Amino acid sequence: MTSIINVNLPQQSYEIAIAPSSLEQLGQYMTDLQLGKKVLVVSNPTIFKHYGEKAIASLKSAGFEVASCSLPAGERYKNLNSIQKLYDIALENRLERSSTMVALGGGVIGDMTGFAAATWLRGINVVQVPTTLLAMVDSSIGGKTGVNHPHGKNLIGAFHQPRSVLIDPEVLKTLPMREFRAGMAEVIKYGVIWDAELFSQMEASKNLNQLRYIKPELISTILTRSCQAKADVVGKDEKEAGLRAILNYGHTIGHAVESLTGYRLVNHGEAVAIGMVAAGQIAVDLGLWQQEDTERQNALIQKAGLPTKLPDGVDIEAIIEALQLDKKVKAGKVRFILPTQIGVVTIKDDVPSEIIRKVLRGM
Amino acid sequence: MTSIINVNLPQQSYEIAIAPSSLEQLGQYMTDLQLGKKVLVVSNPTIFKHYGEKAIASLKSAGFEVASCSLPAGERYKNLNSIQKLYDIALENRLERSSTMVALGGGVIGDMTGFAAATWLRGINVVQVPTTLLAMVDSSIGGKTGVNHPHGKNLIGAFHQPRSVLIDPEVLKTLPMREFRAGMAEVIKYGVIWDAELFSQMEASKNLNQLRYIKPELISTILTRSCQAKADVVGKDEKEAGLRAILNYGHTIGHAVESLTGYRLVNHGEAVAIGMVAAGQIAVDLGLWQQEDTERQNALIQKAGLPTKLPDGVDIEAIIEALQLDKKVKAGKVRFILPTQIGVVTIKDDVPSEIIRKVLRGM
Ligand SMILES: NC(=O)c1ccc[n+]([C@@H]2O[C@H](COP(=O)([O-])OP(=O)(O)OC[C@H]3O[C@@H](n4cnc5c(N)ncnc54)[C@H](O)[C@@H]3O)[C@@H](O)[C@H]2O)c1
Numbered sequence A, B: 001m002t003s004i005i006n007v008n009l010p011q012q013s014y015e016i017a018i019a020p021s022s023l024e025q026l027g028q029y030m031t032d033l034q035l036g037k038k039v040l041v042v043s044n045p046t047i048f049k050h051y052g053e054k055a056i057a058s059l060k061s062a063g064f065e066v067a068s069c070s071l072p073a074g075e076r077y078k079n080l081n082s083i084q085k086l087y088d089i090a091l092e093n094r095l096e097r098s099s100t101m102v103a104l105g106g107g108v109i110g111d112m113t114g115f116a117a118a119t120w121l122r123g124i125n126v127v128q129v130p131t132t133l134l135a136m137v138d139s140s141i142g143g144k145t146g147v148n149h150p151h152g153k154n155l156i157g158a159f160h161q162p163r164s165v166l167i168d169p170e171v172l173k174t175l176p177m178r179e180f181r182a183g184m185a186e187v188i189k190y191g192v193i194w195d196a197e198l199f200s201q202m203e204a205s206k207n208l209n210q211l212r213y214i215k216p217e218l219i220s221t222i223l224t225r226s227c228q229a230k231a232d233v234v235g236k237d238e239k240e241a242g243l244r245a246i247l248n249y250g251h252t253i254g255h256a257v258e259s260l261t262g263y264r265l266v267n268h269g270e271a272v273a274i275g276m277v278a279a280g281q282i283a284v285d286l287g288l289w290q291q292e293d294t295e296r297q298n299a300l301i302q303k304a305g306l307p308t309k310l311p312d313g314v315d316i317e318a319i320i321e322a323l324q325l326d327k328k329v330k331a332g333k334v335r336f337i338l339p340t341q342i343g344v345v346t347i348k349d350d351v352p353s354e355i356i357r358k359v360l361r362g363m
């Protein structure tokens, strides 16, 4: 029942364990990692209500000293204020270098907990226990951590690999539908950039937009193949020197859309879906990709219940401008990840603004 | 005239260049490092007044786009507020991943600039241009960066190696005497823990407490041998898994004294001097070190114009308690670095509180 995926890195390797009901085994699982006795569980009120007790009980019965911290939910609290709260609690509970922060939540909790762990005492352990689909297949793996600056997403952060990632697919049952779909955007991304087989299996499924309509075997495939894709890419390029950039497929325009809609109207996965549609079309316009393949991609996005159009009222010039602020900008030129076939992408550094503009106008 | 010391690390090696008047060559020097065009020079008003123009002119004439930021001077501003200011300026100037922060200052500026660089865009370049003796021989080398938490020193931080360290000994001429002496505490530390020859050369000098009374050749020896000592230790143990802890000689009690005196009455080097005297006596009491050697150490500390006694009014029980908060605590036990001969130390994990108490009472 348990799938194990290894993330192999030069300095520190770790495993992703995927197993139904594993949340109840968290304490045992962490004992095997031989971490210090003190644990700080970080979550938010919603997730805590569902799973906090289970996680803490399991840790306590394995002999850990457990403190917990519930941060307000939502992307707008992913900021330095929340990090300062974590520092205060770390101090109160006298976390030591051998102590561990457990991120029990989605990407927001995962990114913040990872960053606090990266910077408390110059780095303590973090274990990721993702509770959203997006966090399971993406944000919990690979060591990117951080918070937002009032004027830009994820501008503040650090690379800090988790000691381990523990995925319990059961917790997806309480995940709001819209959040589930947002995670599917990243899964579709892996299909387009890395794993044509995953893409085909999703194409073959009648439904993709609600957990309960998807066969458990497909969920299992989605989790393992997506985690494997992420682990493969990160293992080849931990610090985003080259290849890892392909994980930003759909994210260049996606981030701009998220930021321009105040991180509220459109969530991360929806923004990525819109970004993939745009990037696909740019690839077609540049003669890199077949029209037919972009249509297959967009059909999958739609089947997953994700948007393929820009939300009303988003100013296209504002998007073009926001692209200039993106971390991926090198010497002022915007970099795009563009598909060349299903499962393969290329990196283009010099996409002309007029093409971006034209594609966005067409959406 | 230029001494080059290499810091050899598994992931990233760099050099420390020591050369009189090298500040005027900063631009050329950084050109050789092949960094991006954008540079943010971080300093404080005092240092900026003396050297800001020189540094910026040199960078500009080498073709860099230069922004600058002057943070308020003093340990009490080594906090997250100052880091947030750096983030804001980094954003305003659109620093990119290839951009560089230059830390022009003492350890306070170096630690903050290093931390901001470590966490902006998950890590950009930092070049250290230390202007205090302490920063030259210690804080600018080895990649420890960070800020203070209101309740504890350096609790927030990251490991982030500089791309290079450029030392211009000429700038020491404007350094206040008390600051010079504080740096000598770290130099004496290297003598005791690592380099008996450096220790002897300092013993042989008539004066040690003011720059202008020390022979230029001895200053040169002090800088190169101290940097070499630090580079040796860091090269063997970048992340403080073991050996690097010996650099904390004198710091265990030193940090407690600094913190209890509000980081004002006693500066870092003075606190370390007091800590070395205490550690030396603990080593003698435990039968690890000769009384005679501890007296040689204390005589050198005194010749450097540094304190060998606890300041009035510091509560010894408060020190004992503060030791519990130290990062070096493992499972509640305080770790001490203790000399066994001049140039050699050992790590002791289980020094009984009564001995610490007795030694402090005797000071
Ligand atoms: N570090 C990385 O590599 C990386 C990669 C991708 C995204 N991210 C970040 O991840 C964040 C988005 O993460 P997200 O999509 O998981 O959003 P999220 O963390 O905000 O979670 C979404 C919502 O679902 C709720 N929730 C989570 N799990 C639940 C469960 N099992 N049952 C019921 N409710 C649950 C949460 O309370 C929240 O309201 C963004 O900040 C993004 O920048 C990081």
Ligand SMILES: NC(=O)c1ccc[n+]([C@@H]2O[C@H](COP(=O)([O-])OP(=O)(O)OC[C@H]3O[C@@H](n4cnc5c(N)ncnc54)[C@H](O)[C@@H]3O)[C@@H](O)[C@H]2O)c1
Binding pocket: B044, B046, B047, B050, B073, B074, B075, B078, B105, B106, B107, B108, B109, B111, B131, B132, B133, B134, B135, B138, B139, B140, B141, B142, B143, B144, B145, B154, B171, B172, B173, B174, B175, B176, B179, B182, B268, B269
């Ligand atoms: N990162 C590390 O490995 C490490 C190691 C040791 C100490 N530290 C840190 O270093 C800090 C202490 O550094 P410091 O002793 O350099 O103090 P500092 O940076 O506060 O500088 C001392 C004073 O000297 C002034 N000054 C600096 N250079 C000058 C010059 N050339 N001419 C005139 N005035 C000058 C400064 O304005 C300041 O007022 C502490 O915060 C400590 O935690 C870090």
Ligand SMILES: [Zn+2]
Binding pocket: A138, A186, A251, A268, A272
């Ligand atoms: Zn994403």
Ligand SMILES: [Zn+2]
Binding pocket: B138, B186, B251, B268, B272
């Ligand atoms: Zn020191």
